[in-house]
Amino acid sequence: MIKTRDEVELEMKELASRIQSTIISNTLTYARWEQHLDECLKYHFQAAMIPPAWVKRTAERLRGTGIKTASFVDFPYGTMTSEGKAYETAQLIENGAEEVDMMPNLGFLLSGMESEYSNDIRGVVKAAGEIPVKIMLELPLLGAQQRERAVTLSVEAGVAYLKNASGGAVGVATPEQIAFLRRLAPPRVLVKASGGIKTAQQVRELVEAGADVVGTSAGGQIMAEVQGRTPPERSDLQY
Numbered sequence: 001m002i003k004t005r006d007e008v009e010l011e012m013k014e015l016a017s018r019i020q021s022t023i024i025s026n027t028l029t030y031a032r033w034e035q036h037l038d039e040c041l042k043y044h045f046q047a048a049m050i051p052p053a054w055v056k057r058t059a060e061r062l063r064g065t066g067i068k069t070a071s072f073v074d075f076p077y078g079t080m081t082s083e084g085k086a087y088e089t090a091q092l093i094e095n096g097a098e099e100v101d102m103m104p105n106l107g108f109l110l111s112g113m114e115s116e117y118s119n120d121i122r123g124v125v126k127a128a129g130e131i132p133v134k135i136m137l138e139l140p141l142l143g144a145q146q147r148e149r150a151v152t153l154s155v156e157a158g159v160a161y162l163k164n165a166s167g168g169a170v171g172v173a174t175p176e177q178i179a180f181l182r183r184l185a186p187p188r189v190l191v192k193a194s195g196g197i198k199t200a201q202q203v204r205e206l207v208e209a210g211a212d213v214v215g216t217s218a219g220g221q222i223m224a225e226v227q228g229r230t231p232p233e234r235s236d237l238q239y
Contacts, residue, residue: 008226008227008228011200011226012043012223012226012227013044015200015203015204015222015223015226016043016044016045016046016219016223017044017046018046018203018207018211018212018213018214019043019045019046019203019213019214019215019216019219019222020045020046020047020048020049020068020070020099020192020213020214020215020216021036021039021040021043021045021047021048021049021216021217021219021220022049022050022167022215022216022217022219023036023049023050023051023217024049024050024051024072024075024167024217025051028050028051028054033050033054033057033058036048036050037058037061037062039219039220040062040067040219041062041065041067043219043220043223044065044066044067045067045219046067046068046213047067047068047069047070047098047099047213048062048067048068048069048070049070049071049072049101049215050069050070050071051071051072052071052072052073052088052091052092054071055069055071055092055095055096055097056095056096058096059095059096059097059098060096068098068099069096069097069098069099070097070098070099070100070101071092071097071099071100071101072100072101072102072103073085073088073089073092073100073101073102073103073124074088074102074103075101075103075136075166076103076166076167076169077103078102078103078104078105078106078107078136079105079107082105082116082119082120082123083123085102085120085123085124085127086123086124086126086127087127089102089124089127089128089133090127093127093128093129093131097131098131098132099131099132099133099134100124100128100131100132100133100134101133101134101135101136101163101166101192101215102121102124102133102134102135102136103136103166104117104120104121104135104136104137104150104154105117105120106138106141108120109142109146109149109150109153110142110146114149114153117150117153118153118156118157121133121135121153121154121157121158121159122157122158125157125158125159126158132160132161132190133158133159133160133161134159134160134161134162134163134192135154135159135161135162135163136163136165136166136194137150137151137154137162137163137164137165137181138165138166138170139164139165139171139177139180140165140170140171141170147180148184151181151184151185152184155184155185155186155189159189160189160190161189161190161191161192161212161213162181162184162185162189162190162191162192163191163192163193163194163215164177164178164181164191164192164193164194164195165177165194165195166194166195167194167195167196167215168195168196170195171195171196172195172196172197173193173194173195173196173197173202173206173214175205175206175208175209176209177193178191178193178206178209178210178211179209179210181210182209182210182211183210190212190213191210191211191212192211192212192213192214192215193206193209193211193213193214193215194214194215194216197214197215197216197218198216198218198221198222199218199222199225200222200225200226202214203216203222
């Protein structure tokens with residue numbers, strides 16, 4: 001069924017309001033950062049997720065647009081000291097970050113060191129103050145009981161969002177993972193989907209399963225799909 005122009009624009013707006021447009025690269029240049037921000041502004045994505053070193057200039061560029069500046073702590077390994085994570089979180093917020101995604105120390109959880117796992121998260125939540133903290137749970141790397149404990153401990157530690165995984169390197173986000181998180185999370189805790197999200201249909205299915213937002217480096221590609229256009233080829237669609 002062919003959609004009208006108004007229907008296409010409405011769907012673009014609805015999907016964009018859920019997308020945290022992500023760029024994470026150790027070769028991120030100023031020109032590529034600028035292109036990313038231009039794309040976020042063009043489609044009015046919910047947030048621009050960028051590396052910590054780019055937070056201050058991103059916050060300045062997005063001020064007054066309604067698009068949030070989001071960044072992350074201790075990705076991809078989660079092995080920084082808990083004190084280091086808390087300090088970095090405070091620095092991000094001072095520079096203008098409005099949301100922080102954190103990688104917990106998965107080794108603590110896998111070792112049964114639940115107090116250490118919880119305290120690692122609590123330190124970031126405390127440093128963030130009123131700024132929402134999202135935790136990257138890495139569900140594909142955990143057993144069934146470990147998944148439930150990870151959710152329980154994270155909620156008790158005060159996170160604002162549960163996130164199925166850090167990105168596509170861990171696994172593609174599935175509606176089943178999101179439904180699992182939504183089922184266990186109390187109403188005040190939101191859910192973020194992340195990992196290999198590259199199509200509009202994936203976004204629709206994940207939102208229907210309970211995701212409040214989705215993280216993807218293919219935001220422009222998804223918008224082009226909705227419009228029926230062929231997007232330009234990109235080499236950095238990883239998350």
